[in-house]
Amino acid sequence: MxxxxxxxxxxxxxxxxxxxxxxxxxxxxxxxxxxxxxxxxxxxERVDLPETAADRTLIQNLDLFQHVIAVSPYAAGRLLERIDTWWPQFPVGLNWYGVGASTAAVFAAAGLTPQAPPDGFTSEHLLALPGLHAPAGEKVLLARGERGRELVRDSLNRRGAVVSELILYDRRRPxxxxxxxxxxxxxxxxxxxxxxxxxxxxxxxxxxxxxxxxxxxxxxxxxxxxxxxxxxxxxxxxxxxxxxxxxxxxxxxxxxxxxxxxxxxxxxxxxx
The missing domain is CATH 3.40.50.10090 (Rossmann fold)
Structure with a gap:
């Protein structure tokens, strides 16, 4: 940005x-x-986590998801690095989301057309976006860090989405x-x-x-x-x-x- x-x-x-x-x-x-x-x-302090076999499967099956969400600019950047390893081009038909404008800007810089809350930058604002109102039966990939807020995952699960988490980094107190x-x-x-x-x-x-x-x-x-x-x-x-x-x-x-x-x-x- x-x-x-x-x-x-x-x-x-x-x-x-x-x-x-x-x-x-x-x-x-x-x-x-x-x-x-x-x-x-x-x-x-953010500590990047090594990629697991389960992580690789999520990325390799990226085209099976309907929604991809990153909770922070750092999560968005780490996610794009993982995707670049397995996908020479982004799969079509995905809806990309950033919790705030700064996160969405990371996706936009990669050539994507992400959605972000027009007047906020919290999980609550993200969940108010129309595309996430009724995701029943739809698959969501949530890129995040360890031990963060669970609001996005829990809310989308309650709305009927099938949420898969990609935990990219841990947070520690220096x-x-x-x-x-x-x-x-x-x-x-x-x-x-x-x-x-x-x-x-x-x-x-x-x-x-x-x-x-x-x-x-x-x-x-x-x-x-x-x-x-x-x-x-x-x-x-x-x-x-x-x-x-x-x-x-x-x-x-x-x-x-x-x-x-x-x-x-x-x-x-x-x-x-």
Missing amino acids: VTPRPEADLAGARVLVCRPEPEAGRLAAYLEACGAEVRVLPLI SWSESDLRDHLGDFDPHAIVALSGETLNNLMALGENSDHNLKQRLLVVPANRVAQQARASGFDWILTPASLADDAIATGIAEHLARPARAPRPNTSLS
Whole structure:
């Protein structure tokens, strides 16, 4: 996906990006182009899983499916790599879906014509697409990571679809040293923290419990109301849910929220 030229003014802002790579590096570069000082502290590490015999069978039988869904840009990319090994051309007649515009863009870049929610980027938005309303008897290939949300699979099963999952990668919490945490949380003392999944938020909270930094005083950027509710229940009260997960929307939201004087973050004084 082509990211628009930076327009948000983030001069003087310190932003901690907790996305996994490669998304973290791309977002960090965009925020820096907007004037922010940025540190990257991925709180999820993706580990690609080896292809199994069952995985190969799913890919070799790709033409038997009616729908192919990827839950993230990373899942879409890994799926296309697997398909390329066995299919010199994509089989015809498949309906391709991305949970959000960024995921659909990965399919589009490969020459496909994917569908994505027009006004959202969550599993709930995906399931509202007309093509998935009544999939009874139709076969769905769901490309995803290990231990993710089960909403898409369970909902489509209830609607009568025959869902096959292709688990392409696992997600793990990286191990960060005390010096890393002091550098990224204490010394850097971010104004805003980007945590774009519930799992990332859980890992961030675990870091806060093991450090002296009061993360709950910072602006927290989360992907959806579901995660925002989780954050509020955990004690965060300054929360941004951006209009989309595109880099420019995240930057614009952070700039607007940090510009509000009444909510300017207090510097961390608990670390010596």
